Amino acid sequence: MMIRERILLENKKIVVVGLGVTGSYTALFLSACGADVTATDVKPAELIECREELEKAGVRIEAGGHTEELFNGADLVVVSPGVRTDTGLFKTIKHHTEVISDVELLSRLTDVPIIAVTGTNGKTTTTTLVADILTRAGIRTFTGGNIGVPALKFFEQDYELCLLELSSFQLENIRTLRPRVSVLLNITEDHMDRYHSFRDYVDAKFRIFMNQKEEDHRVVNIEDSVIREELERRGIKEQTLLPFSTKRELKEGVYLTGDNIVCRYAGRESVYPVEGIKIEGTHNLENIMAGIGVALVVGVDEGAVRQGIYSFRGLPHRMETVRELNGVRYINDSKSTNPGSLKRALEGLGGEGKRVVLIAGGKDKGMDFSGLKDVVDSRVKLLILIGDARDKLKRAGFGTRTLDAQGLEEAVLMARDNAEPGDTVLFSPGCASFDMFRDFEHRGNCFKEIVRGL
Numbered sequence: 489m490m491i492r493e494r495i496l497l498e499n500k501k502i503v504v505v506g507l508g509v510t511g512s513y514t515a516l517f518l519s520a521c522g523a524d525v526t527a528t529d530v531k532p533a534e535l536i537e538c539r540e541e542l543e544k545a546g547v548r549i550e551a552g553g554h555t556e557e558l559f560n561g562a563d564l565v566v567v568s569p570g571v572r573t574d575t576g577l578f579k580t581i582k583h584h585t586e587v588i589s590d591v592e593l594l595s596r597l598t599d600v601p602i603i604a605v606t607g608t609n610g611k612t613t614t615t616t617l618v619a620d621i622l623t624r625a626g627i628r629t630f631t632g633g634n635i636g637v638p639a640l641k642f643f644e645q646d647y648e649l650c651l652l653e654l655s656s657f658q659l660e661n662i663r664t665l666r667p668r669v670s671v672l673l674n675i676t677e678d679h680m681d682r683y684h685s686f687r688d689y690v691d692a693k694f695r696i697f698m699n700q701k702e703e704d705h706r707v708v709n710i711e712d713s714v715i716r717e718e719l720e721r722r723g724i725k726e727q728t729l730l731p732f733s734t735k736r737e738l739k740e741g742v743y744l745t746g747d748n749i750v751c752r753y754a755g756r757e758s759v760y761p762v763e764g765i766k767i768e769g770t771h772n773l774e775n776i777m778a779g780i781g782v783a784l785v786v787g788v789d790e791g792a793v794r795q796g797i798y799s800f801r802g803l804p805h806r807m808e809t810v811r812e813l814n815g816v817r818y819i820n821d822s823k824s825t826n827p828g829s830l831k832r833a834l835e836g837l838g839g840e841g842k843r844v845v846l847i848a849g850g851k852d853k854g855m856d857f858s859g860l861k862d863v864v865d866s867r868v869k870l871l872i873l874i875g876d877a878r879d880k881l882k883r884a885g886f887g888t889r890t891l892d893a894q895g896l897e898e899a900v901l902m903a904r905d906n907a908e909p910g911d912t913v914l915f916s917p918g919c920a921s922f923d924m925f926r927d928f929e930h931r932g933n934c935f936k937e938i939v940r941g942l
């Protein structure tokens with residue numbers, strides 16, 4: 489433990505809200521820094537996994553909910569990303585105590601430069617790619633945040649750079665976090681069960697720029713219509729960004745032209761042929777272009793960038809080919825949890841005509857699926873629906889033949905029986921997984937197991 493954390497945190501009364509992986513780590517970290525920590529969760533005590541470890545470390549636990557009194561006299565409240573802070577309780581607490589996310593706390597405790605990646609989709613893919621490039625370039629890089637590694641683990645080693653994947657929920661509770669490099673990949677509808685409006689969601693995403701100074705860098709997808717409109721609305725000029733585009737040549741920035749990615753930055757130009765890139769779809773080229781943008785502004789040598797982008801094979805559960813059987817390719821895209829990622833999955837498959845059997849559905853997050861109609865009707869020969877969102881999906885009015893399946897296994901069997909050689913069976917749910925599965929990984933692993941057993 490460094491001295492700085494101890495000085496800033498010793499004897500401070502801190503309440504940690506939410507005791508999942510991140511919250512538990514945060515509570516243990518704070519306690520190790522000498523803070524007086526109370527941790528609380530709506531879950532009953534027996535469902536809190538690290539309970540014993542927390543108690544041993546001197547953390548007081550208030551399980552099964554929390555009342556306002558718990559927060560009285562606290563110097564600081566640190567909330568987990570899953571916790572809603574727009575409720576009456578938190579509005580009251582915020583009158584007397586600061587409420588922040590763990591990434592904000594991290595940023596207050598270090599001067600190491602932060603690179604932050606956000607967007608509705610592609611965060612983990614881009615963050616992983618950037619981490620790989622930076623590591624190849626010999627930079628000691630910490631990677632954490634929404635990617636599944638608690639941000640405060642940063643303090644376990646001596647790093648030169650701090651790379652964070654940030655969700656809109658984490659961004660809601662930053663105050664001073666200032667990324668030296670920020671990345672905004674795209675904004676499409678998501679989490680409409682948690683936000684009052686799409687406007688609120690866009691505002692949360694744009695908080696990534698909030699504390700950046702002129703000399704900092706903003707790597708931004710300039711072709712995303714929501715982002716473009718919002719930049720205009722806020723009067724943010726393109727000259728202050730490092731833009732990337734799949735559609736047009738840029739004087740400065742990263743763009744796609746024919747079969748090449750071209751980078752123009754600080755008076756230099758470099759070219760990366762698309763051929764040889766192993767991850768599929770234009771959306772993945774966007775992720776790669778964002779990754780190159782970060783590498784350019786950090787000053788990584790071109791060799792490391794080339795090695796990084798050409799060796800990157802993508803991540804499980806994101807357009808992952810499971811197998812080919814009787815001329816039919818089966819793809820697991822379980823991480824597709826919103827209509828935007830489902831749309832990009834269908835667009836990214838290549839080929840012409842209706843050659844896709846799509847399995848979609850899951851838990852609805854208050855989403856609007858009507859924007860999928862054109863792409864589904866032009867690409868999908870059979871739509872198989874699972875989960876709670878089935879009826880909602882049907883109301884999008886697809887013209888494609890649609891079947892209902894009771895569960896994932898039945899859906900896969902229906903897909904197998906209806907697919908012909910040359911077709912693709914795509915599992916891209918476009919919905920959350922929590923109706924039938926623990927999480928997207930559990931859902932994807934179930935799909936793979938069923939497909940391997942065919």
Ligand code: ADP
Binds near residue numbers: 614774806821824829
């Ligand atoms: P996130 O961490 O933002 O959820 P992931 O990289 O895990 O992003 O990908 C989530 C889903 O979005 C997957 O279905 C993936 O195929 C799709 N996806 C990846 N990159 C993009 C992108 N740039 N635009 C749209 N969809 C994307």
